Amino acid sequence: MSSVALRYGVVVLAVVAIGLVAGTLLGSGLVGLSAKGLPEEMWTKSFQLEDALYSKAMPPLFVTSLAALFVSCFVTRGSARGLFVAATVFMLVVLIVTLWGEVPLNQQIQTWVPGAAPANWADIRDRWLANHLVRTIAGLLGFVCATVGLAKM
Template sequence: MDRLLRAASLLFTGLFAGFLLGVLVLENSLRGYGAEVYTQVRQVELDALDTLASVTLIPAIIATVVLVIRGGNRRTGLLAAGLLVLVLVTSLVINLPINAEQADWLVQSPPADWAAVRDRWQVAHLVRTVAAVLAFGVLVAGGQSSRPADSRRETRTSWATAGAVRP
């Protein structure tokens, strides 16, 4: 069961972090365009990307928290879960309210403060992207270090008995 939880945690956290990186690249690309282009692209993004975020972030948090509760590598699990909760809180407090506001913008006449709203959303998005990528990295590193000692000893022994040079 722990292997399945670890795999689910890695899978959903990795998918979510990759998704956020893709949005970060798109948003950075939009910085050179005006209000109308930005508004139109944001409204296209808002069509289904919030759903994608939910179906990857929520399972990532659940799998990671359950893994911690079951006793799997607590230190790295807690750190990864904390980072994912930071992502969730940032999304709920900053990004989602701005998303709701931007959904009502008119492409032909965005609000006068559109750039300030964009910048606030993008800074919050950068924070959650960094947190998600770090959470994924922590889970990957934790998975590497959580192999039982007997397993590591067997690997060293098998390398030595096979006469191979360890990488």
């Protein structure tokens, strides 16, 4: 395989991976917003089920995305490189908000008994949604940067 093909392969992997992250975040955010109207017991059960899935599926996708984006910063040139650096920074924002904002809330919510959540459960849900909005915007901006970066190669 030629070095050009390998370079393009890594860059395409970066775009696909960050696209999957951004799409997953967008979908999860939309579900979270629509679930705001649910009573606590139903919301808690739904959130706990979704979190159990995402906590297994997302880490490998995050690692793949970050690794491919990082390598893309070194195999691209000119404005494409700048766009992949920006995409990597946006993905790091997603990771930071996830680890320091969302994961602690996820762990807290996983301990709740549906129907007997704390009195401030809606505040915690809304804080999760606000954090999620930040990481969704960062993920989407990263995807746009990576896609434009690929087009400029």
